[in-house]
Amino acid sequence: xxxxxxxxxGSSVSNAEKIKHVAxxxxxxxxxxxxxxxxxxxxxxxxxxxxxxxxxxxERPDEREMDMLLATGEQASIALLSMAIKHLGWNSISLxxxxxxxxxxxxxxxxxxxxxxxxxxxxxLNSGKIVIVAGFQGLNPNRxxxxxxxxxxxxxxxxxxxxxxxxxxxxxxxxxxxxxxDPRIVPNARKIEYISYDEMxxxxxxxxQVMQARSIEVAKKFGVQIHVRSTFSxxxxxxxxxDEKLKSWRKKMEDVVVSSVTYDKxxxxxxxxxxxxxxxxxxxxxxxxAKGGINVDMIIQSAPRAKYNDISFTVTKSDLKKxxxxxxxxxxxxxxxxxxxxxxxxxVSIVGVGMRSHAGVASKMFNVLANAKINIDMxxxxxxxxxxxxxxxxxxxxxxxxHKAFKLHK
Amino acid sequence: xxxxxxxxxGSSVSNAEKIKHVAxxxxxxxxxxxxxxxxxxxxxxxxxxxxxxxxxxxERPDEREMDMLLATGEQASIALLSMAIKHLGWNSISLxxxxxxxxxxxxxxxxxxxxxxxxxxxxxLNSGKIVIVAGFQGLNPNRxxxxxxxxxxxxxxxxxxxxxxxxxxxxxxxxxxxxxxDPRIVPNARKIEYISYDEMxxxxxxxxQVMQARSIEVAKKFGVQIHVRSTFSxxxxxxxxxDEKLKSWRKKMEDVVVSSVTYDKxxxxxxxxxxxxxxxxxxxxxxxxAKGGINVDMIIQSAPRAKYNDISFTVTKSDLKKxxxxxxxxxxxxxxxxxxxxxxxxxVSIVGVGMRSHAGVASKMFNVLANAKINIDMxxxxxxxxxxxxxxxxxxxxxxxxHKAFKLHK
Numbered sequence: 001x002x003x004x005x006x007x008x009x010g011s012s013v014s015n016a017e018k019i020k021h022v023a024x025x026x027x028x029x030x031x032x033x034x035x036x037x038x039x040x041x042x043x044x045x046x047x048x049x050x051x052x053x054x055x056x057x058x059e060r061p062d063e064r065e066m067d068m069l070l071a072t073g074e075q076a077s078i079a080l081l082s083m084a085i086k087h088l089g090w091n092s093i094s095l096x097x098x099x100x101x102x103x104x105x106x107x108x109x110x111x112x113x114x115x116x117x118x119x120x121x122x123x124x125l126n127s128g129k130i131v132i133v134a135g136f137q138g139l140n141p142n143r144x145x146x147x148x149x150x151x152x153x154x155x156x157x158x159x160x161x162x163x164x165x166x167x168x169x170x171x172x173x174x175x176x177x178x179x180x181x182d183p184r185i186v187p188n189a190r191k192i193e194y195i196s197y198d199e200m201x202x203x204x205x206x207x208x209q210v211m212q213a214r215s216i217e218v219a220k221k222f223g224v225q226i227h228v229r230s231t232f233s234x235x236x237x238x239x240x241x242x243d244e245k246l247k248s249w250r251k252k253m254e255d256v257v258v259s260s261v262t263y264d265k266x267x268x269x270x271x272x273x274x275x276x277x278x279x280x281x282x283x284x285x286x287x288x289x290a291k292g293g294i295n296v297d298m299i300i301q302s303a304p305r306a307k308y309n310d311i312s313f314t315v316t317k318s319d320l321k322k323x324x325x326x327x328x329x330x331x332x333x334x335x336x337x338x339x340x341x342x343x344x345x346x347x348v349s350i351v352g353v354g355m356r357s358h359a360g361v362a363s364k365m366f367n368v369l370a371n372a373k374i375n376i377d378m379x380x381x382x383x384x385x386x387x388x389x390x391x392x393x394x395x396x397x398x399x400x401x402x403h404k405a406f407k408l409h410k
Numbered sequence: 411x412x413x414x415x416x417x418x419x420g421s422s423v424s425n426a427e428k429i430k431h432v433a434x435x436x437x438x439x440x441x442x443x444x445x446x447x448x449x450x451x452x453x454x455x456x457x458x459x460x461x462x463x464x465x466x467x468x469e470r471p472d473e474r475e476m477d478m479l480l481a482t483g484e485q486a487s488i489a490l491l492s493m494a495i496k497h498l499g500w501n502s503i504s505l506x507x508x509x510x511x512x513x514x515x516x517x518x519x520x521x522x523x524x525x526x527x528x529x530x531x532x533x534x535l536n537s538g539k540i541v542i543v544a545g546f547q548g549l550n551p552n553r554x555x556x557x558x559x560x561x562x563x564x565x566x567x568x569x570x571x572x573x574x575x576x577x578x579x580x581x582x583x584x585x586x587x588x589x590x591x592d593p594r595i596v597p598n599a600r601k602i603e604y605i606s607y608d609e610m611x612x613x614x615x616x617x618x619q620v621m622q623a624r625s626i627e628v629a630k631k632f633g634v635q636i637h638v639r640s641t642f643s644x645x646x647x648x649x650x651x652x653d654e655k656l657k658s659w660r661k662k663m664e665d666v667v668v669s670s671v672t673y674d675k676x677x678x679x680x681x682x683x684x685x686x687x688x689x690x691x692x693x694x695x696x697x698x699x700a701k702g703g704i705n706v707d708m709i710i711q712s713a714p715r716a717k718y719n720d721i722s723f724t725v726t727k728s729d730l731k732k733x734x735x736x737x738x739x740x741x742x743x744x745x746x747x748x749x750x751x752x753x754x755x756x757x758v759s760i761v762g763v764g765m766r767s768h769a770g771v772a773s774k775m776f777n778v779l780a781n782a783k784i785n786i787d788m789x790x791x792x793x794x795x796x797x798x799x800x801x802x803x804x805x806x807x808x809x810x811x812x813h814k815a816f817k818l819h820k
Contacts (some may be wrong), residue, residue, distance in 0.1 A: 016466030050486065056426030057490050058497035065496070068504050069489035072482035076460065079479035080467050086475070087468035094478050099553065143509065 002167040003125075004029060007039040007135065007157035011174055012231040013077050014044025022231065023084035025172075026130060030090060035125050037164065039135045039157040040081055042073025063108035064144055067137075071096070071145045074134035074153070082132045092130040095120060097137030098145060102156065104138030110149030113138055113156075116163035133160060151212025158215045162222035169219070169226050171211065176230035177237035178203070178210050180408035181261040185396045188409040192259060193236070196243045199259055199351050202385040206349035207264030216240065243353060257354035257361055258406040263395050265346045267297065268320050269378070270327060271312040274337025285311065285330050292326050294319045298347070298380040298389060308337075312378060314389065317343060345377060346395035349387040350402055362386050368405045374398050412577040413535075414439060417449040417545065417567035421584050422641040423487050424454025432641065433494035435582075436540060440500060445535050447574065449545045449567040450491055452483025473518035474554055477547075481506070481555045484544035484563070492542045502540040505530060507547030508555060512566065514548030520559030523548055523566075526573035543570060561622025568625045572632035579629070579636050581621065586640035587647035588613070588620050590818035591671040595806045598819040602669060603646070606653045609669055609761050612795040616759035617674030626650065653763060667764035667771055668816040673805050675756045677707065678730050679788070680737060681722040684747025695721065695740050702736050704729045708757070708790040708799060718747075722788060724799065727753060755787060756805035759797040760812055772796050778815045784808050 006026060013019050022040075030036045050069050054061040061069075078094035085092040097104075101118050104111035124131045135153025140146045148155050154171060161169035176191065178200070183189040195203075197220035204213040210228060219226050219240065229237025275281055282301070289296055294315055302310040315323050320343065327339045355361045365386055369376055374397065378389035390398055403409065416436060423429050432450075440446045451457075460479050464471040471479075488504035495502040507514075511528050514521035534541045545563025550556045558565050564581060571579035586601065588610070593599040605613075607630035614623040620638060629636050629650065639647025685691055692711070699706055709723040725733050730753065737749045765771045775796055779786055784807065788799035800808055813819065 016463065019467050053426065053486075053490060054493060057429050057494045060497075061493045062496045065489040065493045065504055068492075068506075069486055072485045072489075075482045075485070076463075076479055079475040079482075080463060082478075083464060083471045083475045084467045086472045087470075094475055096478075 001033055001035060003035045003037070003164060005037045005039060005157050005161040005164065005166045005169045006172060007153060007170065008041070008172045008231060009153065009174075010041040010044050010047070010077075012172055013040055013081060016080075019043075019080050019084050020087075022172075023081060023088055025231070026081075026085060027088050027090050030130055036130050037121060037125065037160060037166070038081065038130065038132045039153055039160060040074065040077045040132060041135050041153040042070075043077050043080070046073040046076065067108050067145055067147045070147050071134070071137045074136050078132045078134045085130055085132070090130060091128055092132055093124050094132045094134075095124075096134045096145075097156065098139035100131075100133040100160070102133075102138040102160070104140050104146045104148065106140045106142065106146070108144075108146055111138055111140060111146035113148065113159050116159055118160065118163050121160070121164065151215060154211050154215035155218060158219045158224050158226065161224045162218065166224070169224050171226060171228045172231040173210070173228060174231065175210070176233055176235050177228050178208070178240075178260070180259065181399055181403045182263070185263075185399050186261075186403045186409075189403065190409055192238050194239050194241065195259060196353055197240060198243065198384055199353055200240050202349070202351040202382065203260055203262050206262040206347060206351065206385060206387055207266070208260070208262045257358045258350045258352040258408065259354070260351050261348065261399050261402045261406070261408065262351060263346060263348045263399050265392055265395065266317050267314045267345055267347050267389070268317050268341055268343040269312055269314050269345050269389060270323060270339065270341045271310055272327065272331065272334075272336050272339055273310050275309045275311055275334055276336070277307045277309050281309070281334060282311065284334060285327075288326050288330050289315075289323060292322055294323050294326070298378045298387060300378050314345070314347065314378070344392050345389050346392045347387050347389050348395055348398045348402065349385055350406065351385045353384050355384050355386070364405065365402065368401050369398060372397060372401045411443055411445060413445045413447070413574060415447045415449060415567050415571040415574065415576045415579045416582060417563060417580065418451070418582045418641060419563065419584075420451040420454050420457070420487075422582055423450055423491060426490075429453075429490050429494050430497075432582075433491060433498055435641070436491075436495060437498050437500050440540055446540045447531060447535065447570060447576070448491065448540065448542045449563055449570060450484065450487045450542060451545050451563040452480075453487050453490070456483040456486065477518050477555055477557045480557050481544070481547045484546050488542045488544045495540055495542070500540060501538055502542055503534050504542045504544075505534075506544045506555075507566065508549035510541075510543040510570070512543075512548040512570070514550050514556045514558065516550045516552065516556070518554075518556055521548055521550060521556035523558065523569050526569055528570065528573050531570075531574065561625060564621050564625035565628065568629045568634050568636065571634045572628065576634070579634050581636060581638045582641040583620070583638060584641065585620070586643055586645050587638055588618070588650075588670070590669065591809055591813045592673070595673075595809050596671075596813045596819075599813065600819055602648050604649050604651065605669060606763055607650060608653065608794055609763055610650050612759070612761045612792065613670055613672050616672040616757060616761065616795060616797055617676070618670070618672045667768045668760045668762040668818065669764070670761050671758065671809050671812045671816070671818065672761060673756055673758045673809050675802055675805065676727050677724045677755055677757050677799070678727050678751055678753040679722055679724050679755050679799060680733060680749065680751045681720055682737065682741065682744075682746050682749055683720050685719045685721055685744055686746070687717045687719050691719070691744060692721065694744060695737075698736050698740050699725075699733060702732055704733050704736070708788045708797060710788050724755070724757070724788070754802050755799050756802045757797050757799050758805055758808040758812065759795055760816065761795045763794050765794050765796070774815065775812065778811050779808055782807055782811045
């Protein structure tokens with residue numbers, strides 16, 4: 001008898017019909033003799049609706065109260081889903097994050113899970129119930145409800161699967177797996193059968209929308225096998241697991257170097273012009289940004305000309321305003337020439353564990369882009385990823401050309 | 411420094427503007443040097459919306475899950491209200507029923523409060539915060555969230571006021587107090603300044619919509635003084651307190667016999683025809699109804715004709731279907747002739763502690779109705795109330811005539 005954690009996102013439970021459909025899928029899984037724990041997000045647009053309600057009351061909602069408010073979304077989902085399962089004649093019980101023993105730290109609105117004590121989950125499973133747990137929430141040391149930030153329900157599912165030593169963690173979504181690239185751009189994009197945690201992490205970090213990086217990190221740490229699949233079909237989706245487990249499968253396919261092409265239009269490039277070339281400058285600048293909670297992605301420092309540098313880097317568009325404010329102060333402090341930004345850029349990346357042992361992958365990427373007359377603005381690389389910033393209106397063409405050149409459709 | 415419990419209903423917090431208005435009222439109270447605890451209901455129609463969602467999923471929603479679902483309404487209210495108070499620059503904290511230490515029994519959807527352990531409420535009050543507590547909910551021995559049924563938020567407010575030994579419990583509503591009768595029927599109805607628990611109980615039981623009987627029972631038991639008043643004005647409303655406290659005030663007004671006229675159109679009359687006249691019949695019939703959770707109001711048993719009785723009684727309309735099913739079984743069991751019902755009736759009542767010592771109040775009521783050519787179908791009386799069932803289309807006229815005859819407009 002396997003123990004399966006199934007996670008359904010908000011779009012899968014946005015109305016009564018969809019909730020009933022999800023209930024049927026859960027019961028099918030239980031019928032096959034599995035023990036089932038379900039993690040579910042708030043219905044459809046409920047979270048956004050609650051946020052607008054709060055913004056109607058005050059421009060800066062208190063974060064503790066925001067968590068108290070937002071946690072109601074998942075609480076509504078679990079109750080409705082449990083009712084729907086009972087309607088089908090199966091026994092189930094809904095548990096809020098705190099009831100399920102999910103403990104978090106005191107960072108409101110984006111808490112980290114500190115521990116999971118799934119005593120109640122075990123008890124209800126052992127009494128034959130399907131257990132429905134609210135995603136995205138936990139109990140902090142003040143006994144307040146906190147939420148886990150974006151992608152929080154995935155995180156709940158993966159962490160709970162780890163704590164329960166579940167056999168599999170199935171993430172149900174409106175696509176049927178992870179693709180070699182965005183099928184809206186490349187119609188012959190292919191569903192990936194197996195992918196490693198590291199590749200999935202790089203994909204998440206470079207624009208793929210499937211899962212947040214945090215959940216994959218936790219899955220990797222605890223060796224939780226993830227199956228990303230569709231709410232609306234029974235097809236096999238994409239399995240995310242460790243490198244070692246992939247080895248035997250990859251042996252057969254020694255020529256797989258690049259496993260996916262991703263892109264991210266949600267980037268803006270800042271350049272600090274004329275920065276004095278002395279030690280500690282980068283620390284001041286990126287320190288100030290980090291303090292403001294801004295994640296910096298690609299960084300380029302130009303070769304110094306007469307003791308002055310230009311430093312360019314990218315941040316996500318939602319941080320544009322805040323980053324600009326911080327950088328103006330930094331500019332004054334460093335006595336730099338100017339701060340400029342360009343939001344007409346996009347990032348295209350190729351990801352694949354095969355790169356580690358294959359030379360020439362980067363040069364092939366640059367060649368493909370050069371042949372397509374696409375200018376590369378910035379470059380950043382990791383062991384298993386190469387990213388290039390290009391003009392935004394060229395990124396779709398870049399994705400298509402790379403997908404073709406690395407034969408990902410086959 | 412007084413400790414005040416303020417309770418706001420759902421219509422007072424149905425949108426962002428109203429929530430901000432309520433926040434201002436709360437802050438005014440705090441500014442006057444009071445300690446303030448606020449109890450609030452779910453925003454506007456949210457409870458009804460959640461119920462329709464549940465009914466879209468299943469015809470018979472599981473009651474535990476229904477409570478899990480409905481409790482989200484009040485949780486949203488407390489969070490939004492606390493944000494609005496903080497926005498005004500005052501410190502506040504929202505607490506769910508369980509966080510506020512409100513314990514209930516295991517009867518889902520209409521739990522009874524078993525005890526209140528307001529440790530957290532005291533702690534937050536002592537640290538200078540305005541404490542916002544979710545009405546209508548408690549924690550049961552299974553550590554499940556339960557709801558307290560209709561009027562549950564009033565009950566939370568009164569019980570919390572008792573547990574905290576509050577100086578006053580203010581119930582804010584969209585009318586500015588308790589009236590001698592419904593002003594929509596009698597335009598010169600008068601706001602009552604003071605009323606006793608017993609009168610208020612009889613009024614609630616005979617159709618007045620202001621407060622549920624349960625809350626008034628608790629207020630009476632623990633001597634909690636209630637002030638029913640308007641959310642939208644600073645006028646003095648109606649104060650509900652014990653008979654003794656009313657004595658000095660009533661002395662001046664020795665002629666006040668009847669304090670209000672109420673009516674209830676939400677009634678249906680059942681008659682069990684041709685019941686054998688032997689002991690224990692009533693026990694069987696009303697026992698079966700009680701077991702089905704149906705409250706019976708007025709009861710009349712006709713004088714026996716040839717060893718057969720007719721028994722008539724009223725129940726609320728929402729119990730019609732269920733009562734009918736039960737009574738058909740009882741009919742078969744008792745070998746009675748038939749069960750019939752009439753939903754074209756209404757109940758008109760006069761209430762007043764003065765009746766106790768005044769003869770002739772009942773006969774005056776019957777005379778007024780006779781002069782108005784209104785036929786009386788059933789009669790029931792208590793120490794401080796007389797109710798008559800009349801045809802539904804005559805009830806408004808009955809109310810107006812009685813209000814005038816007992817000089818309640820003066």
